[in-house]
Amino acid sequence: MKTILKSALLIFSVxxxxxxxxxxxxxxxxxxxxxxxxxxxxxxxxxxxCGNCPRASKSLYDLKPIYGExxxxxxxxxxxxxxxxxxxxxxDFKTPEGTQLDTDFGISNAGNPNGMINRRLVxxxxxxxxxxxxxxxxxxxxxxxxxxxxxxxxxxxxSTSRELQTDVxxxxxxxxxxxxxxxxxxxxxxxxxxxxxxxxxxxxxxDYIHREVLRGSMNGTYGNxxxxxxxxxxxxKNYSYSLPVEWNDTQVSIIAFLYDVATKEILQVEQAxxx
Amino acid sequence: xxxxxxxxxFHRLTIQRPVNxxxxxxxxxxALLGFSYSQAQINLPFEVHGNFQVDxxxxxxxxxxxxxxxxxxxxxNGFGNLTFSRGNFNAGLRYESxxxxxxxxxxxxxxxxxxxxxxxxxxxxxxxxxxxxxxxFGSGLIFRSYEERGLGLDNAMDGIRLKYNPxxxxxxxxxxxxxxxxxxxAGLVRGADGEIALSEAFEGLKSSKTLITLGTAVVSKxxxxxxxxxxLPENVLAFAPRIRINRGNFGxxxxxxxxxxxxxxxxxxxxxxxxxxxxGQGMYINTTYSRxxxxxxxxxxxxxxxxxxxxRAAVSNDLHLSYxxxxxxxxxxxxxxxxxxxxxxNGEVGYQADIFYNFKPGSKLxxxxxxxxxxxxxxxxxxxxxxxxxxxxxxxxxxxxxxDKYFEEVNVEFQxxxxxxxxxxxxxxxxxxxxxxxKALGDKYGKIYANIGILEMQYKISKTHSMRAxxxxxxxxxxxxxxxxxxLEYTISPHWFVAAFDEYNYGNEIKENxxxxxxxxxxxxxxxxxxxxxxxxxxxxxxCVGGVCRQVPASNGFSLSVTSSF
Numbered sequence: 001m002k003t004i005l006k007s008a009l010l011i012f013s014v015x016x017x018x019x020x021x022x023x024x025x026x027x028x029x030x031x032x033x034x035x036x037x038x039x040x041x042x043x044x045x046x047x048x049x050c051g052n053c054p055r056a057s058k059s060l061y062d063l064k065p066i067y068g069e070x071x072x073x074x075x076x077x078x079x080x081x082x083x084x085x086x087x088x089x090x091x092d093f094k095t096p097e098g099t100q101l102d103t104d105f106g107i108s109n110a111g112n113p114n115g116m117i118n119r120r121l122v123x124x125x126x127x128x129x130x131x132x133x134x135x136x137x138x139x140x141x142x143x144x145x146x147x148x149x150x151x152x153x154x155x156x157x158x159s160t161s162r163e164l165q166t167d168v169x170x171x172x173x174x175x176x177x178x179x180x181x182x183x184x185x186x187x188x189x190x191x192x193x194x195x196x197x198x199x200x201x202x203x204x205x206x207d208y209i210h211r212e213v214l215r216g217s218m219n220g221t222y223g224n225x226x227x228x229x230x231x232x233x234x235x236x237k238n239y240s241y242s243l244p245v246e247w248n249d250t251q252v253s254i255i256a257f258l259y260d261v262a263t264k265e266i267l268q269v270e271q272a273x274x275x
Numbered sequence: 276x277x278x279x280x281x282x283x284x285f286h287r288l289t290i291q292r293p294v295n296x297x298x299x300x301x302x303x304x305x306a307l308l309g310f311s312y313s314q315a316q317i318n319l320p321f322e323v324h325g326n327f328q329v330d331x332x333x334x335x336x337x338x339x340x341x342x343x344x345x346x347x348x349x350x351x352n353g354f355g356n357l358t359f360s361r362g363n364f365n366a367g368l369r370y371e372s373x374x375x376x377x378x379x380x381x382x383x384x385x386x387x388x389x390x391x392x393x394x395x396x397x398x399x400x401x402x403x404x405x406x407x408x409x410x411x412f413g414s415g416l417i418f419r420s421y422e423e424r425g426l427g428l429d430n431a432m433d434g435i436r437l438k439y440n441p442x443x444x445x446x447x448x449x450x451x452x453x454x455x456x457x458x459x460x461a462g463l464v465r466g467a468d469g470e471i472a473l474s475e476a477f478e479g480l481k482s483s484k485t486l487i488t489l490g491t492a493v494v495s496k497x498x499x500x501x502x503x504x505x506x507l508p509e510n511v512l513a514f515a516p517r518i519r520i521n522r523g524n525f526g527x528x529x530x531x532x533x534x535x536x537x538x539x540x541x542x543x544x545x546x547x548x549x550x551x552x553x554x555g556q557g558m559y560i561n562t563t564y565s566r567x568x569x570x571x572x573x574x575x576x577x578x579x580x581x582x583x584x585x586x587r588a589a590v591s592n593d594l595h596l597s598y599x600x601x602x603x604x605x606x607x608x609x610x611x612x613x614x615x616x617x618x619x620x621n622g623e624v625g626y627q628a629d630i631f632y633n634f635k636p637g638s639k640l641x642x643x644x645x646x647x648x649x650x651x652x653x654x655x656x657x658x659x660x661x662x663x664x665x666x667x668x669x670x671x672x673x674x675x676x677x678x679d680k681y682f683e684e685v686n687v688e689f690q691x692x693x694x695x696x697x698x699x700x701x702x703x704x705x706x707x708x709x710x711x712x713x714k715a716l717g718d719k720y721g722k723i724y725a726n727i728g729i730l731e732m733q734y735k736i737s738k739t740h741s742m743r744a745x746x747x748x749x750x751x752x753x754x755x756x757x758x759x760x761x762x763l764e765y766t767i768s769p770h771w772f773v774a775a776f777d778e779y780n781y782g783n784e785i786k787e788n789x790x791x792x793x794x795x796x797x798x799x800x801x802x803x804x805x806x807x808x809x810x811x812x813x814x815x816x817x818x819c820v821g822g823v824c825r826q827v828p829a830s831n832g833f834s835l836s837v838t839s840s841f
């Protein structure tokens with residue numbers, strides 16, 4: 001009995017010793033990924049006073065060459081690091097919708113940077129640390145299961161009156177049972193303003209380019225219910241909004257997504273510029 | 276009402292319902308006490324033990340100190356452990372409840388559940404654990420599973436563990452398990468550890484005065500590589516040999532650790548946002564000498580890229596495998612905890628010297644009741660590194676201090692008993708604290724130099740009544756400037772205590788921020804039951820671990836804590 005146990009432990013130790021992968025250069029792979037019609041929404045929770053956040057954001061845009069338009073990014077300024085109480089960080093990037101989401105999902109409570117990938121649960125947590133974003137994006141975009149729907153956005157924008165009409169059409173390829181809601185958010189790209197960035201010296205950067213910042217919603221934080229979700233159904237919704245003069249309308253786009261109310265998971269997302 | 280006027284003495288409260296709430300807290304406290312009296316004697320075929328704790332906090336919005344409104348108003352953390360044992364068999368479980376988690380805790384703890392359950396039995400030389408367990412190999416450089424409830428840290432393992440003691444002096448351990456992640460689990464970890472006490476294992480060494488113990492730990496974690504760009508190591512191995520030598524009053528302990536390539540969130544850099552591929556190294560050495568009235572301890576630590584977690588993307592306090600505590604004095608006085616050092620897992624070299632001496636009663640310096648003196652010096656610097664323009668990140672030299680001083684502290688402590696009822700404790704602390712590095716706040720935050728003086732007095736009024744007072748002062752020209760603190764504590768043993776203290780940031784450069792942080796608490800202990808309640812204001816803090824920062828908000832409110840065990 002003792003000999004058996006002794007040898008068992010010895011074998012176990014040897015097995016563990018084998019459990020080591022030494023990666024040799026090159027450390028990067030040249031990847032060609034077959035992406036389908038499924039798109040993914042990354043919600044990057046950030047703040048202009050969060051010095052670790054620019055690195056996280058940069059890592060997302062480094063993935064753009066691989067995934068192209070299948071990767072949709074939305075930066076949400078919320079929580080402690082988005083406060084506007086310390087000069088020079090006085091420009092308010094916050095939105096009521098972003099703050100609501102941040103509170104409900106407990107993101108800035110867990111720290112910044114952090115984010116959500118299609119609001120999928122990973123280890124029972126919606127909050128995905130920034131270094132895991134690439135893996136989770138890849139998991140979603142290489143998912144071989146059928147894509148349940150396609151979202152099409154058509155915008156009609158009058159730059160004189162700054163009135164925007166947005167039509168969102170959803171075409172269902174499979175029958176979805178349960179409750180589903182559509183959210184239509186507005187983001188503005190390339191806002192130049194102050195940002196703390198620990199990767200550069202000095203840390204306070206006056207002309208940082210804030211990419212795809214959530215500016216507001218056309219239908220609230222949690223959107224409208226879509227009742228027709230059977231195979232072959234086509235649902236459409238119309239929204240209108242007058243853009244504040246403060247927004248640079250040449251950089252504004254619409255992000256529309258459908259999510260499962262029970263699991264909160266986003267099933268499909270689309271982005272379209274207003275002009 | 277005296278209680279409230281006491282509160283008002285400290286500051287002008289604008290609370291709407293303090294009286295009612297206080298009444299409620301007292302009443303519920305009394306109700307709970309009554310409950311414990313009715314504990315029944317249970318006759319079972321096995322032994323049952325348990326312990327329980329609940330912390331309830333009622334929050335008030337207070338914009339003066341930046342305490343946010345709490346929509347739930349009342350938040351609670353609680354847990355209870357139960358263990359069942361009979362002979363060589365043990366089983367147990369822990370139930371945890373966070374409804375909702377107290378401010379400062381991760382909201383992913385929200386909810387209830389059984390977070391820890393295990394069965395454990397010993398047959399002959401073999402011990403088997405099924406389910407959850409805590410474990411530590413050596414000093415923990417590559418593996419320590421433990422909990423620190425108050426910090427919301429719990430990296431309990433869940434799996435199978437074997438402990439085997441084949442012959443005298445030889446101890447073997449092995450496990451395969453996942454790790455706790457809030458109310459879920461993550462990671463896949465395999466570990467083995469062997470230890471041999473030479474004087475126990477070898478007949479010829481049994482009479483040797485030098486006792487030598489050798490050990491080695493090996494740990495490997497698995498995580499699949501789903502990254503679209505980087506080739507990531509899916510299995511990351513670390514090993515750590517160690518030695519302990521004891522002879523007479525001398526002791527020596529040393530452990531070395533090596534970790535293979537492990538790019539992670541913690542060692543990520545601007546150039547390598549997915550982490551660097553450089554292997555990690557660590558070393559810890561401690562020597563001690565002790566005899567009656569004298570203790571000397573010298574320690575050194577070298578950490579180079581040694582953060583080791585069961586998930587490479589883990590941040591904050593999540594999923595730690597390696598345990599890298601700060602090599603500094605553990606401060607207990609409140610103002611001395613304002614600038615605590617935190618180990619830098621990516622690289623540091625630290626030293627600590629700790630000496631205490633007791634002048635005997637009757638000697639010149641000892642006086643009638645003896646005199647105690649303790650000195651502690653600690654220091655931590657960054658590594659001496661050269662950046663390389665590749666995925667390895669940098670080159671470093673073994674155990675070589677770099678030019679950046681992260682932390683330095685001098686502690687001088689003096690204790691003197693004046694007569695059989697009165698004792699004085701005097702402490703002086705000098706601290707150098709690099710806030711930009713330690714809190715990962717960047718270049719705008721520089722070094723803080725603080726001088727702290729503390730006088731404590733303990734006075735025994737009668738056999739059961741005693742009093743304790745502390746006067747603390749912190750002097751600094753940086754950060755928030757000077758602080759003063761006064762504490763008074765009155766104990767009627769064995770049941771009651773009441774304490775009040777106030778921290779006053781009188782030296783703040785900004786006039787409106789020269790605030791008081793008063794606290795008052797009282798407690799009742801009877802047997803294994805203890806109830807504490809209090810009111811107080813807490814300072815806000817910023818907690819940064821591994822490149823992710825979160826704010827622990829200031830708070831103002833009432834607290835109730837009940838602990839019990841059987």
